[in-house]
Amino acid sequence: MIDPIYYTCSRLHYLPENEVANTLFRIRLTSYQGNEVRLHDGTIIHKNDLLIKIHLHNVRMLSELNRIESDMKKAVFIYHKVKRALPRLANYAIGHQKSSNIKGIIGITSLYKGANRLGFESFPIKNSYYRTYKRFTFFPIHYIANTSQQDPVYLFMSKDALLNRYHSTI
Numbered sequence: 001m002i003d004p005i006y007y008t009c010s011r012l013h014y015l016p017e018n019e020v021a022n023t024l025f026r027i028r029l030t031s032y033q034g035n036e037v038r039l040h041d042g043t044i045i046h047k048n049d050l051l052i053k054i055h056l057h058n059v060r061m062l063s064e065l066n067r068i069e070s071d072m073k074k075a076v077f078i079y080h081k082v083k084r085a086l087p088r089l090a091n092y093a094i095g096h097q098k099s100s101n102i103k104g105i106i107g108i109t110s111l112y113k114g115a116n117r118l119g120f121e122s123f124p125i126k127n128s129y130y131r132t133y134k135r136f137t138f139f140p141i142h143y144i145a146n147t148s149q150q151d152p153v154y155l156f157m158s159k160d161a162l163l164n165r166y167h168s169t170i
Contacts, residue, residue: 043158
């Protein structure tokens, strides 16, 4: 019930795909407002850099996760869903009219185990108020999905890393 309202207010849009029913990511361009971040490939994300903010389509994920019993199987399921969606995100990044200005992608999650194998780098949320706020907003998702909750983190991937790893796999 809340998801359509959230979707409307958040300025997110679906990642273009052949079938909307297969859409995992909802995205938007954002101007980064956090502390400077240095990624392993040498990319430095500065305040006001243009990033693609990614959100998992939580309602869709929850409906699929309800059929899975263990946290480990849920994590593997999410890992493979994200891995299959990243080539579409790479295609979007390279085809976007602001592609030359996009520095990378960012997400905030408390489901980050295995994210490094996908090419993401995790960084703690330093602002304790924002971290607590995100933990509070993620609580219903963890409760409904029956998964344990960890502190949320930022996930980053440079555009170069995204393209090198996923663009040729479309």
